[in-house]
Amino acid sequence: MNNLSHRIAIIGAGLGGLTLAKILQNAGYTPVIYEGEASRHVRPQGGTLDLETHTGQRALKIAGLLDLFYEVCRFEGQSSKTVDKNGKIYHEDRDVLPTAEGGSRPEVDRTELRNLLLDSLQSDTILWGHTCTGAVPIDNTKYELHFENGHTDVVDLIIAADGAFSRIRPLVSDEKAKYSGISMVELNITNAEELFPELVAYNGPGTVYALSDYKTIIAQMNGDGRIRIYLGFKAEANFLETLELSNNEPEIAKQTLLNLYSDWSDELKQYIICANEEITPRRIYMLPVAHKWENKKGVTLIGDAAHLMSPFAGAGANLAMLDGAELALSIINTDNQETAIREYEKKMFDYAAKASKETKENMDLFFSEDAAAKLGALMNSFKE
Ligand SMILES: Cc1cc2nc3c(=O)[nH]c(=O)nc-3n(C[C@H](O)[C@H](O)[C@H](O)COP(=O)(O)OP(=O)(O)OC[C@H]3O[C@@H](n4cnc5c(N)ncnc54)[C@H](O)[C@@H]3O)c2cc1C
Structure with a gap:
């Protein structure tokens, strides 16, 4: 055969x-x-x-x-920027050429x-x-x-x-x-260009990596005009349950998340404040x-x-x-x-x-x- x-x-x-x-x-x-x-x-x-x-x-x-x-x-969408919690820029790559040549992502x-x-x-x-x-x-x-x-x-x-x-x-x-030791919360800002043009200008067409204190805010501009945000935490496996995000009103859940980023720059906090869709907790496995x-x-x-x-x-x-x-x-x-x-x-x-x-x-x-x-x-x- x-x-x-x-x-x-x-x-x-x-x-x-x-x-x-x-x-x-x-x-x-x-x-x-x-x-x-x-x-x-x-x-x-x-x-x-x-x-x-x-x-x-x-x-x-x-x-x-x-x-x-x-x-x-x-x-x-390949453009990216790396900042710390104060907004200090460590890397920025905004002018990625629209090309299908080798090495592109x-x-x-x-x-x-x-x-x-x-x-x-x-x-x-x-x-x-x-x-x-x-x-x-x-x-x-x-x-x-x-x-x-x-x-x-x-x-x-x-x-x-x-x-x-x-x-x-x-x-x-x-x-x-097995649980990797990292937990994430996914947020979305839909219709971002119309509703939050300043945040869109800050973000650019690609990804912002904000990293400090064993936490992240990773924000990606998507093709449908939304910004998708991954808040990341080095945390115990039950961390997301302790936040009780799904038991609370979205505004209360957002406040819980903002409290975890209380000493981050006002610009970066906007990613949480402007979130206008479902909040999705994700445990990361490997x-x-x-x-x-x-x-x-x-x-x-x-x-x-x-x-x-x-x-x-x-x-x-x-x-x-x-x-x-x-x-x-x-x-x-x-x-x-x-x-x-x-x-x-x-x-x-x-x-x-x-x-x-x-x-x-x-x-x-x-x-x-x-x-x-x-x-x-x-x-x-x-x-x-
Ligand atoms: C937050 C996050 C961000 C990520 N970002 C990136 C990124 O930027 N770039 C990248 O390369 N990767 C990224 N990944 C990883 C990527 O999503 C996965 O590696 C990829 O989807 C794996 O593809 P797959 O086809 O193996 O499995 P999956 O995409 O998981 O597909 C599995 C399919 O099998 C079906 N299925 C499951 N169980 C059964 C069953 N018992 N019987 C029948 N069907 C079943 C599911 O419904 C699903 O359709 C990310 C992952 C996460 C969690």
Whole structure:
């Protein structure tokens, strides 16, 4: 049996699973994607991502979608500024040229990127509303997948693209996603240009990193005119519960947050004061740096399922897409499925280990003494 006739199930229609499916489909494969959510519209997909040339953009190129991406991405979104709690600037990069040349990291709204991938697939590729509960091996040659809705399926290859709390990961690894020591609160300022032009002028078209006292305010201008803000805290795992944000009126919740930034500059406090949408607490989880497993026939992992890391190097989505592309290429170009998986894992373990190490170092830097000066120096070093 050659690979083309193998029955391949991808669990999860995130950026990793969709990229993988698209490249396999281009080569004549017919993978099925099982997605737990009922449709693409169930959940807002979150903020903006910057796609790197050698990871996210490379994956889109292999998928034949790079030109479509260039139509929706924002090159000016790459601009950034690093300040401390007093507003002192340590690094600023406002004049990023609108170019598709090498080394660029253009921004794209997550929903737009996911829609681009979803729209590129054959219409019957995704079975929505199928939450996978696990899989059991059959005769050491196949797997039977189980779903919350009672559905079952027997497949030759399972690819887990089901994110941080993967239901498939236990088939190959005992590791679980653990609290990273960092908690975040997401705020949004919608219609910012019209309502708060001064804040928009301060922010610029990209990202502001304000770091001090083991806390952050990271503010990103999004393509739909909103500023999305991540307040970050080095804190115990129960920190967000102690704030009781969801039990209180938004204005009381905002006051609770403002109290945590009472000695920050008035300009930076505006990011909290002007917030006008839902307040979302997020605990940040990670897998151990350089997570790997022994190769196992008929199953592998991509994206967060394989190497969940904190967002402090902007690597997770980029790597999920690269994994999808590398695995697809390996399956397409190798006659033997076991060899294909082995070769993908070998390559991925190597680049994911480097990225997860760098991400952990960045996370430690963001929440360290004199963090703004250190990040500013790092950002300036990239320009040299
Ligand atoms: C606050 C924050 C900011 C971030 N910023 C960036 C950034 O700027 N740049 C960057 O590169 N990365 C960033 N990331 C990381 C990035 O979001 C992830 O690494 C990326 O989304 C992983 O993609 P994935 O396809 O592996 O998984 P996911 O995007 O998590 O997709 C998994 C899919 O599987 C589905 N699913 C889950 N369980 C099941 C199940 N049991 N059965 C069926 N379906 C299931 C889910 O519904 C989902 O659709 C950030 C993360 C956070 C938390």
